[in-house]
Amino acid sequence: MRISLCCFSLMMCFSDVVLAQYVFVKGDHTLQLSGQLSVYYNHRILKDGEEDKKNNRFRLRDMQVGFNGRKGNVWEYKLRADLADLAANAGGGAALDPENPGLMSAYVVYKALPVHIQLGYDKLPYSLSSMQTFEGSVFWQRGQLLRGDFFSRRDAGLTLSTSLWQQRINIYGGVYTGLGENIIVNNDNDPSGRPEFVGRVDVAYPSRYRYRELDLVSVRIPMVRLGANVRHTDKTQPPGEVLPEGVAGEYGLRIIDGKRTVYGVDAAFQFRGFSAQFEAHTLNLKPAQPNDPLYSNTSDAVNKGVVKAGGIQGQVNYCYLPARSVLSVRYENYNLNDLITGHTERLGVGYAYMFHGMDIAFKIHYYKILNEDQKSESLKWTDQVRVGFQYEF
Amino acid sequence: MKYLLSIFSLIFFLLLLLGFRGLKEKIGFVSSKAVKVPEPSDIAFDTASNNLYVVSDNGVLYECDPKGNIQRRAPYEGVDFEGVEVKDDGVYVVDEATRQLHRFNRHTLEKEGSWYVPYNGGRNKGYESLAYNPSANRFLVITERDPVLIRELNEDFIPVKEYTFNDARDISAARWYDGYMYLLSDEDHTVFRCDPVTYKVLHSWKVNIHNPEGLAFDRQGGLIIISDDRHRLYFFDKLK
Numbered sequence: 001m002r003i004s005l006c007c008f009s010l011m012m013c014f015s016d017v018v019l020a021q022y023v024f025v026k027g028d029h030t031l032q033l034s035g036q037l038s039v040y041y042n043h044r045i046l047k048d049g050e051e052d053k054k055n056n057r058f059r060l061r062d063m064q065v066g067f068n069g070r071k072g073n074v075w076e077y078k079l080r081a082d083l084a085d086l087a088a089n090a091g092g093g094a095a096l097d098p099e100n101p102g103l104m105s106a107y108v109v110y111k112a113l114p115v116h117i118q119l120g121y122d123k124l125p126y127s128l129s130s131m132q133t134f135e136g137s138v139f140w141q142r143g144q145l146l147r148g149d150f151f152s153r154r155d156a157g158l159t160l161s162t163s164l165w166q167q168r169i170n171i172y173g174g175v176y177t178g179l180g181e182n183i184i185v186n187n188d189n190d191p192s193g194r195p196e197f198v199g200r201v202d203v204a205y206p207s208r209y210r211y212r213e214l215d216l217v218s219v220r221i222p223m224v225r226l227g228a229n230v231r232h233t234d235k236t237q238p239p240g241e242v243l244p245e246g247v248a249g250e251y252g253l254r255i256i257d258g259k260r261t262v263y264g265v266d267a268a269f270q271f272r273g274f275s276a277q278f279e280a281h282t283l284n285l286k287p288a289q290p291n292d293p294l295y296s297n298t299s300d301a302v303n304k305g306v307v308k309a310g311g312i313q314g315q316v317n318y319c320y321l322p323a324r325s326v327l328s329v330r331y332e333n334y335n336l337n338d339l340i341t342g343h344t345e346r347l348g349v350g351y352a353y354m355f356h357g358m359d360i361a362f363k364i365h366y367y368k369i370l371n372e373d374q375k376s377e378s379l380k381w382t383d384q385v386r387v388g389f390q391y392e393f
Numbered sequence: 394m395k396y397l398l399s400i401f402s403l404i405f406f407l408l409l410l411l412g413f414r415g416l417k418e419k420i421g422f423v424s425s426k427a428v429k430v431p432e433p434s435d436i437a438f439d440t441a442s443n444n445l446y447v448v449s450d451n452g453v454l455y456e457c458d459p460k461g462n463i464q465r466r467a468p469y470e471g472v473d474f475e476g477v478e479v480k481d482d483g484v485y486v487v488d489e490a491t492r493q494l495h496r497f498n499r500h501t502l503e504k505e506g507s508w509y510v511p512y513n514g515g516r517n518k519g520y521e522s523l524a525y526n527p528s529a530n531r532f533l534v535i536t537e538r539d540p541v542l543i544r545e546l547n548e549d550f551i552p553v554k555e556y557t558f559n560d561a562r563d564i565s566a567a568r569w570y571d572g573y574m575y576l577l578s579d580e581d582h583t584v585f586r587c588d589p590v591t592y593k594v595l596h597s598w599k600v601n602i603h604n605p606e607g608l609a610f611d612r613q614g615g616l617i618i619i620s621d622d623r624h625r626l627y628f629f630d631k632l633k
Contacts, residue, residue: 021515025492032516072472207622217580220603
């Protein structure tokens with residue numbers, strides 16, 4: 001603990017030395033090197049009778065290195081990986097954490113046409129919170145609904161995008177493997193061989209609205225953005241075939257043997273340091289096998305061949321720049337299966353002290369389980385505190 | 394839980410009190426006009442024609458009338474133009490992405506030369522401002538942030554002097570006028586009047602504009618600011 005405090009003090013002393021990425025220029029070709037380091041301590045308050053305290057520990061959350069390239073106004077490329085997550089995944093054993101998959105981006109974009117063409121592996125244009133950067137948030141974890149257990153956040157494929165009305169309107173459409181982050185480990189698609197289709201449109205007013213959670217510049221005009229997105233895949237397995245191991249995720253919802261449609265809406269607002277986001281998502285699942293666990297042993301008459309899941313998340317943030325402080329409150333409410341009674345409610349409160357914007361920040365969050373879904377997601381803990389430091393260069 | 398929430402609230406409000414700073418003076422607003430240039434990032438006023446030179450994030454130089462209508466467009470396209478200045482028969486432009494400074498002929502808008510001004514900071518944290526400082530008889534380029542560096546250039550556009558500016562989180566534009574150097578901060582929504590030799594802040598004003606990226610003075614000394622995201626020109630009273 002004493003060593004940690006010393007390291008922390010040193011970081012404080014040198015916090016103004018950091019700064020910015022590094023760029024190499026050759027004519028109209030620029031290559032930018034950047035990275036991020038973050039460490040936190042996690043403490044859980046366990047339920048009575050629970051003795052396993054393995055989650056009370058320090059964790060190296062990020063050890064990212066990235067290369068962003070640009071050739072004139074025609075080509076862009078990005079390679080970004082988290083070395084800590086790659087090392088963890090290489091060790092095997094634990095299932096892939098969709099929020100920390102190791103490889104984060106590897107793509108090329110052609111920008112010379114009105115519609116930008118992106119090919120490779122990157123974040124999907126689905127869910128406002130997912131598209132926002134993690135380091136721009138006060139919290140040490142994305143909301144449970146949006147961190148990749150209900151739907152994948154990254155995948156390999158083709159994305160087409162364009163902007164209208166001075167970038168107030170953004171339109172995205174793409175086709176992907178449908179395996180999400182697992183495509184990197186799995187390499188091949190699942191036996192169905194079918195892709196996933198994703199589309200999104202968002203509209204901002206009165207000017208373009210960047211994908212940022214916090215209003216760190218204290219914008220001078222009230223700004224709002226509304227978005228809607230949808231994704232669909234049919235991963236019904238051929239006779240005798242099964243989905244690759246581990247792709248279904250923690251809740252068995254990310255990829256199913258059957259048809260899967262997810263749709264969601266989101267809204268964002270910011271003005272003079274205050275910002276708020278809201279999202280709602282519904283998963284419409286049609287498992288192909290009548291004995292699929294998602295049907296929870298219900299009859300066809302009860303389930304009608306459809307299982308639904310989803311939820312909402314709302315968050316408000318206030319950034320007070322003179323005090324270099326941000327305070328956020330987040331509420332989550334989600335249901336893992338509409339055929340099983342119960343839902344989960346979580347409340348999170350977070351605070352960040354910005355030594356140099358969110359590039360160098362101390363962050364602490366507290367999470368409280370307000371309501372537990374005893375049947376679908378029985379937890380060992382009731383409260384969680386995470387405190388740590390992030391450093392971006 | 395109530396206990397933890399109380400601690401959070403207490404910490405937050407203590408920091409509010411500790412960090413409180415007085416509000417800056419505001420500038421008298423006159424009018425605003427839409428500008429047709431896509432993603433405008435800086436402006437320079439041409440006293441000879443009463444027109445404005447406007448550069449765009451798309452790497453294009455435009456000449457506009459005072460109402461914001463495009464009159465001419467330079468044929469040369471760069472990558473990400475962020476600063477523009479008019480001096481004698483030249484219109485000078487700095488490209489943030491490629492770290493190049495270009496000279497265009499003011500009459501034809503043809504590019505006459507380019508100079509590389511090295512800087513290894515972030516691609517979008519490079520040269521954001523370009524101005525001529527008659528007090529030092531030098532051009533200067535200013536990096537946007539992390540850190541804000543004011544670099545004076547010699548006649549070959551080689552940096553010969555460097556100053557660190559610590560009074561704002563970023564600087565998006567710079568202009569010399571009437572014996573002072575004026576700097577504009579986008580994120581802090583502030584115009585600074587600085588000593589043209591030391592670049593020490595002498596006075597500052599708050600500007601209530603969203604995403605202010607460019608700064609110029611008209612013939613009478615009225616302040617003109619351009620907003621990138623709003624695609625608008627804002628006209629203000631003369632600074633006192």
